[in-house]
Amino acid sequence: MAECIIRPLSAGDLPACAQILCDVYNNDLWQCRWSAETAQAYLADYMAAQRFIGYAAEKGSVLIGAVFAHEKLWWNNAEICIDEMFVQPACQGQGAGRALMADGLATVLAGSGGGSATTTYAENIGVM
Numbered sequence: 001m002a003e004c005i006i007r008p009l010s011a012g013d014l015p016a017c018a019q020i021l022c023d024v025y026n027n028d029l030w031q032c033r034w035s036a037e038t039a040q041a042y043l044a045d046y047m048a049a050q051r052f053i054g055y056a057a058e059k060g061s062v063l064i065g066a067v068f069a070h071e072k073l074w075w076n077n078a079e080i081c082i083d084e085m086f087v088q089p090a091c092q093g094q095g096a097g098r099a100l101m102a103d104g105l106a107t108v109l110a111g112s113g114g115g116s117a118t119t120t121y122a123e124n125i126g127v128m
Helices: 011-025 036-047 096-111
Strands: 004-008 052-059 062-073 078-087
Touching: 004 096, 011 036, 011 062, 011 078, 036 052, 036 062, 036 078, 052 096, 062 096, 078 096
Parallel strands: none
Antiparallel strands: 004 052, 052 062, 062 078
16 A cells, blocks of 8 residues: 655645545535535635635545645744645555645744745655
């Protein structure tokens, strides 16, 4: 099985992210009825934010999850607020969500908003 790679999101990821959002939330549990077009526009609004932070999780070359967040300034610091986070249902429970949090957002926090490296979940937890 391929490793889970965490990397910054790009605008080119929006169609795949929108499809995953639909796959995750369009069911009886959540009772959502997203269309691919509406989901893509919804996520594009987050990505257009001035202080947007986003990471993708990939296995092989397939996007399997993402986190959409933003930095919020406060009087004495900055906070990271998660707006959306989702993992393809077939890939849930395999560490992709944990990797998005640990590798993606922790990189931002450690670097105070600086550039991030593309690493694997195994590297992040010290397996490699």
